[in-house]
Amino acid sequence: MATQAINLAEKLAGFTEHWQPRTVAEYNGHDIMVVKAQGEFTWHKHDETDDLFLVLRGELTIELRDRSVTLHPGELFIVPRGVEHRPVAREEVHVLLIEPTGTPNTGNAATAQPRRVV
Amino acid sequence: MATQAINLAEKLAGFTEHWQPRTVAEYNGHDIMVVKAQGEFTWHKHDETDDLFLVLRGELTIELRDRSVTLHPGELFIVPRGVEHRPVAREEVHVLLIEPTGTPNTGNAATAQPRRVV
Numbered sequence: 001m002a003t004q005a006i007n008l009a010e011k012l013a014g015f016t017e018h019w020q021p022r023t024v025a026e027y028n029g030h031d032i033m034v035v036k037a038q039g040e041f042t043w044h045k046h047d048e049t050d051d052l053f054l055v056l057r058g059e060l061t062i063e064l065r066d067r068s069v070t071l072h073p074g075e076l077f078i079v080p081r082g083v084e085h086r087p088v089a090r091e092e093v094h095v096l097l098i099e100p101t102g103t104p105n106t107g108n109a110a111t112a113q114p115r116r117v118v
Numbered sequence: 119m120a121t122q123a124i125n126l127a128e129k130l131a132g133f134t135e136h137w138q139p140r141t142v143a144e145y146n147g148h149d150i151m152v153v154k155a156q157g158e159f160t161w162h163k164h165d166e167t168d169d170l171f172l173v174l175r176g177e178l179t180i181e182l183r184d185r186s187v188t189l190h191p192g193e194l195f196i197v198p199r200g201v202e203h204r205p206v207a208r209e210e211v212h213v214l215l216i217e218p219t220g221t222p223n224t225g226n227a228a229t230a231q232p233r234r235v236v
Contacts, residue, residue: 003185005193025196027168027216028148032194050145054214056192067121074174075123076150078143096172098145098216 008034008056011118012094021097021105022118031115033097041087044107049100051079058093062086126152126174129236130212139215139223140236149233151215159205162225167218169197176211180204 002025011024011034019041021033037060053062054076061070062077063086069077079085099105104112120143129142129152137159139151155178171180172194179188180195181204187195197203217223222230 002196003187005187005189005195007190008192008194025170025194027170027196028218030146032170032196052143052145052150069121069123071123072125074126076126076143077123078120078145078150100146 008094008096012036012056014118018092019105020113020116022116023101024118026101027098029100030098031101031103033099035095035097036092037087037089037095038092039089042106042111043084043086045082045084046079046099046103046107047082049103050081051085052096052098053077053079053087054096056094056096058089058091060093060095061088063088126212126214130154130174132236136210137223138231138234140234141219142236144219145216147219148216149219149221151217153213153215154210155205155207155213156210157207160224160229161202161204163197163200163202164217164221164225165200167221168199169203170214170216171195171197171205172214174212174214176207176209178211178213179206181206 006024018038021035023031023033025032055071061068106112124142136156139153141149141151143150173189224230
């Protein structure tokens with residue numbers, strides 16, 4: 001187990017790449033991750049898991065097929081399993097994500113980022 | 119599914135009671151909750167689930183039997199299942215919690231708070 005507090009801003013300060021989540025802790029078979037993002041991600045869905053986004057800094061829009069939801073710091077949104085979505089950030093945004101360990105971030109193992117633990 | 123962003127500060131502004139978590143969203147069978155706390159909670163453990171604490175405002179100390187961990191805003195800690203702990207806050211603290219839906223907050227159904235959804 002971790003022996004001290006996990007400071008999310010410190011974890012985010014340790015890398016610069018976009019759309020490459022870092023796992024900072026594990027919880028009930030899920031990865032607690034932080035990610036920096038800017039621009040448009042790919043449209044995707046996860047058939048086996050809900051997708052949780054909590055914005056820590058900046059602004060993130062989650063496009064859905066019929067509407068979009070914009071998140072500011074301290075705001076979260078959960079995309080239910082099976083629902084197509086596309087995260088978009090005009091400027092860099094810092095986000096907390098939770099996904100079951102091993103979930104491909106694109107919804108597709110062939111195009112997913114590898115799991116990175118910090 | 120929720121149709122808009124969930125603003126954690128707004129949810130917290132909606133109640134004043136301490137140690138009474140409010141469920142603000144559901145994620146993979148878990149409740150995403152916010153709680154206001156001050157003072158000392160009871161020593162307890164959860165044999166079936168890890169316990170996630172993310173401080174949003176103020177300062178929270180999680181006492182363990184052999185040491186303690188103090189969390190500030192933007193810091194999280196996960197108490198692994200089966201580990202005894204006691205949350206303590208000298209002044210009011212606002213915290214995001216995640217637990218499987220139905221988990222008694224004291225680790226004991228007889229003394230737990232009822233599930234409150236806002």
